[in-house]
Amino acid sequence: MSQEKDNPNNTDNTIDNEQVTPVGEPFSDEISPDLPPVDEGNDLSKLKDELAESRDKFLRLYSEFDNFRKRTQRERLDLLKSAGADVIIALLPVLDDFDRAQKAFSSTNGDSALKEGVDLIHNKMVSLLQQKGLSKMESVGKEFDVEFHEAITNIPAPTPDLVGKVVDEAESGYLLNGKVIRHAKVIVGN
Incomplete structure (x- = not known):
């Protein structure tokens, strides 16, 4: 206040509240009817759900790609073998x-x-x-198996222990790297 007296140029140092224009809207605790209510808990849970969904989608895509990579690698090895x-x-x-x-x-x-x-x-x-990788199947005297043998005929078994077993082989069967490439054509005892 002493400066007010000392300063001759200062004629009016008082501020009139009515003359000051507000820069922003005055702060109030009331929620404006124009703005939607902010529910921080709801937004947070919504974001967490979206994050979980994105992570799940990422893991599924990563797993699918990994399976694709393994499958193509396995197919490539099978192609090289055969x-x-x-x-x-x-x-x-x-x-x-x-x-x-x-x-x-x-x-x-x-x-x-x-x-x-x-x-x-x-x-x-x-x-x-x-x-x-080729190997010949040994069929005579073994149990008839449709995975390896093709029965062309049945004959009475010469001995009782040959019932249901291969008695003779008309054409040899072959395996290539453990896979059947030609079934043995056999005669089965009954």
Whole structure:
């Protein structure tokens, strides 16, 4: 107040409340009818629900992608294992012809050099195919199994222990890397 007296230029230092224009709206505890009521608990629970839903969606998509990746990797490995399956299947009749030629040579007194040549080619071919995963099924004397055998006929079993078992094999069956690529055509005792 002493400055008011000392300052001759200051004529009126009092502020009239009616002359001051408010910068913002005055604060009041009342909720304005224009604005929606703010329910912080409801908004928070809504956000938590959305977050949980987003996390669930993310986990499902991640799991689906991971399963897709594993499935394609497994399919790629299967494709590599069976890449030459068509060629091997096409060679099976040739292998059967070699087996028949060996049986024919063993029953006759033919040219021994020719027999040795057929045996040599047969053994090389069998060895090569075994390296590629081919294995011959042994069926005679085993229980008939539709997963591995194709019954072409039934005959009376020569002995009681051969009932329901393979008595003879008309055409050999083969496995490629543990999967059947040709069922053995067999004769079953009944």
